[in-house]
Structures are given as structure tokens and as C-alpha cells.
Amino acid sequence: MFTVIMGSGRVGARVANELSRAGHEVTILDINGDAFRRLDVDFAGNTLIGNGIDSDVLRRAGIERADAFIAATQGDNRNIMASQVALHIFNVPTVVARIYDPLRQETFELLGIQTISPTVMGANAFLAVLLEGEEPNQAGGGTSGAAPST
Amino acid sequence: MYVIVAGGGKVGFYLARELVEQNHEVLIIERNPRRAAEIEADLGSIVMAGDACEATVLREAGAERADLVAAVTGDDEDNLVICQVCKARYHSRRAIARINNPKNAEIFHRLGIDDTVSATEVVLSVIEQEIPREHLIPLLRLRETDVEIVEAKIERGSRVAGQRIRDVRLPSPARIAVIIREGTAIFPEDDTPILIGDEVIAFTTSKNEAAFREALLGG
Numbered sequence: 001m002f003t004v005i006m007g008s009g010r011v012g013a014r015v016a017n018e019l020s021r022a023g024h025e026v027t028i029l030d031i032n033g034d035a036f037r038r039l040d041v042d043f044a045g046n047t048l049i050g051n052g053i054d055s056d057v058l059r060r061a062g063i064e065r066a067d068a069f070i071a072a073t074q075g076d077n078r079n080i081m082a083s084q085v086a087l088h089i090f091n092v093p094t095v096v097a098r099i100y101d102p103l104r105q106e107t108f109e110l111l112g113i114q115t116i117s118p119t120v121m122g123a124n125a126f127l128a129v130l131l132e133g134e135e136p137n138q139a140g141g142g143t144s145g146a147a148p149s150t
Numbered sequence: 151m152y153v154i155v156a157g158g159g160k161v162g163f164y165l166a167r168e169l170v171e172q173n174h175e176v177l178i179i180e181r182n183p184r185r186a187a188e189i190e191a192d193l194g195s196i197v198m199a200g201d202a203c204e205a206t207v208l209r210e211a212g213a214e215r216a217d218l219v220a221a222v223t224g225d226d227e228d229n230l231v232i233c234q235v236c237k238a239r240y241h242s243r244r245a246i247a248r249i250n251n252p253k254n255a256e257i258f259h260r261l262g263i264d265d266t267v268s269a270t271e272v273v274l275s276v277i278e279q280e281i282p283r284e285h286l287i288p289l290l291r292l293r294e295t296d297v298e299i300v301e302a303k304i305e306r307g308s309r310v311a312g313q314r315i316r317d318v319r320l321p322s323p324a325r326i327a328v329i330i331r332e333g334t335a336i337f338p339e340d341d342t343p344i345l346i347g348d349e350v351i352a353f354t355t356s357k358n359e360a361a362f363r364e365a366l367l368g369g
Contacts, residue, residue: 053226054251054253055253055257075227076203076231077203077225077228077230077231078227080227080231081227081231082227084230084261085261088260088261089260103205103206104203104205104231104235107205107234107238107239110239111234111238
């Protein structure tokens with residue numbers, strides 16, 4: 001499986017390291033070259049400095065033959081835009097975006113993006129600890145969208 | 151008309167001011183509270199401090215009854231999200247996005263945002279049309295190809311003036327598609343003559359442009 005990851009923060013780099021260790025092909029991009037310090041010394045994938053909302057940069061990252069795209073920058077809107085480009089312009093089969101803002105997550109679910117919201121997941125995890133034994137919260141989980149096509 | 155202007159930078163500010171002068175109802179949404187206060191001091195109470203990318207802010211701003219949302223922040227991705235949230239969630243009638251990267255026009259269109267405005271593109275097209283190329287004006291480059299649509303005005307002294315299409319020797323690849331004569335479009339046949347004053351619209355490649363210009367306009 002070939003995955004393009006946008007954003008080499010803690011989460012993006014960790015996913016890249018794990019995929020690389022499992023023998024998958026990975027290209028990770030970030031606007032800041034320093035961010036690649038988070039990659040393991042034995043990271044076997046490619047790194048690319050550039051802005052993932054620029055379709056030329058995505059093309060250079062190999063998006064046209066990617067099996068999966070992950071948008072994990074700090075900016076919700078950057079993640080939303082890049083993942084829609086990956087999904088609708090480059091037809092990447094599996095696309096997942098991180099969206100902090102739960103309302104924006106809801107909106108872009110409607111537009112067909114598969115999302116992960118650390119805000120909702122984190123809050124639910126805290127609540128699960130605090131309210132242990134009480135009625136579970138039915139307010140919804142931190143992930144959404146269609147199941148990844150495998 | 152009720153217009154929401156998302157982004158209170160220079161574009162948003164002057165856009166709002168013009169719209170107010172034309173007696174439209176306007177609301178500027180500006181993320182930076184200090185900038186919002188500045189605009190309010192200048193234009194009056196038509197400013198809301200808040201992040202236009204957030205759905206709740208757009209609801210409060212009345213996106214549901216907006217005739218037009220103009221997303222004119224400095225970031226293409228923010229403008230895309232603002233327009234998409236307005237259209238998908240609040241069914242705003244029309245949403246216009248400002249873009250920096252001209253290539254995003256096509257992308258925004260495919261993501262459902264038809265109206266984009268790119269200052270980059272406007273300046274670029276002015277530059278391209280202003281550069282004197284002996285009256286050969288590139289109109290459009292076809293996406294992902296080398297093919298260009300060009301326009302040429304046939305002046306006195308051009309060697310093709312008076313020739314019929316079948317006799318015009320053009321360097322390959324080049325094809326004359328339309329002739330505009332006195333405001334009327336003619337789809338030329340083999341025996342259509344080219345006259346002085348005609349505007350010729352043709353397909354060629356950017357590589358072939360120089361040779362094409364010489365053949366068509368040279369004396």
C-alpha cells in the first residue's frame with residue numbers, strides 16, 4: 001500500500017513511522033522541513049517539503065498512484081481542502097482528514113469526507129473515565145464516514 | 151441584497167464599503183478582534199468579530215438568508231471551507247471565493263464552488279495581453295496540454311490578407327477555427343478568404359506560436 005501523508009506533526013509522523021515499519025510505501029510532506037525530525041532514523045519512506053493544498057505539490061508526492069491519503073496538519077481547512085482534492089480530483093481510494101472542530105467535521109461528513117476528530121475522541125475518553133458506571137454517552141464517536149475500502 | 155463578506159482584510163474592507171455605498175445590507179466577519187474594531191470605527195456597526203470558518207459564526211451571521219457570501223480571506227483553503235459550509239449547511243444562494251493559486255479555480259469548480267476570483271489570474275492575463283506579440287494574443291491554454299487558442303488581427307501588409315483558407319500555408323500544428331469579421335463569427339470553409347481587419351481565432355501549440363505568428367502576420 002502506498003500512502004501520502006500531509007503534515008509531519010506528532011500524529012502524521014507516527015503514522016508514517018508505523019506504516020514504514022510495517023513495510024508499506026510512504027511519502028510524507030510538510031511545509032516545514034524541520035518537522036521531519038519526528039521521523040525515525042530507519043524511516044524508509046520519502047519526505048517532501050511543500051504545501052499539500054497545492055495540487056502540483058500533491059502530484060509531486062505521487063498522489064496519482066496513492067492508495068491512501070491522510071491529512072494531518074494543524075489546520076482544519078487545509079486538511080479539508082487537501083482531502084477533497086485527493087478524493088475528487090485524484091480519486092484516491094481511501095482518504096482520511098483530521099478535523100478538530102466538531103461542527104466542521106459534521107459538515108464535511110455531509111460532503112463525503114471520512115474524518116477523525118481528536119476533540120470528540122479526547123473528550124469522550126475523558127468522560128468515559130469520569131463517568132464510569134453511569135449511562136454511556138450516545139453523542140457520537142470521533143470517527144465518521146464510509147468504511148475504508150480495503 | 152444581503153451580502154456576507156468573510157474576511158476583513160483590504161479586499162473585504164473595500165468590497166464592503168462599495169456595497170454599503172450601493173445600499174446593500176452588508177456584514178463583515180473578521181477573525182481578529184482588533185481589526186474588527188478598526189473596521190467598525192470606519193464603516194459603522196456592520197462587523198462581527200469571529201471565525202467565518204466556524205459553522206456557528208456563519209449561522210449567527212445569518213448565512214441562511216444571505217443572498218451572497220463573498221469569502222475573501224487571504225487563504226484559499228479558508229475561502230473554500232467558508233463557501234462549502236454556507237452552501238451545504240445553510241443553503242446560501244450564492245458563494246464567491248477569492249483564490250490566490252489560479253489552478254484552484256478548476257479545483258473549486260469541481261468541489262461545487264463555481265464562482266472564483268483570482269487577482270493573480272487577472273494580472274497574469276493583463277500582462278499576457280499587453281505584451282506586444284505583433285497582435286497575436288494568447289486567449290487560453292487548454293488544460294494539461296501544450297495547445298493554445300490564440301487570436302490574431304490581420305493588418306494591412308500581412309501576407310495572408312486576401313488569400314483563401316486552402317491557400318494559406320500554416321506551420322503544423324495549427325488550425326484556424328473561427329474568423330470574426332465586423333462582429334460576426336464565420337466558421338471558415340476551404341474557399342473562405344481572409345481579409346484585412348479580420349480577427350482570426352486559431353488553435354496551435356505554444357512551441358509553434360512563433361512560427362505561426364510569422365506565417366499569419368508576417369509580410
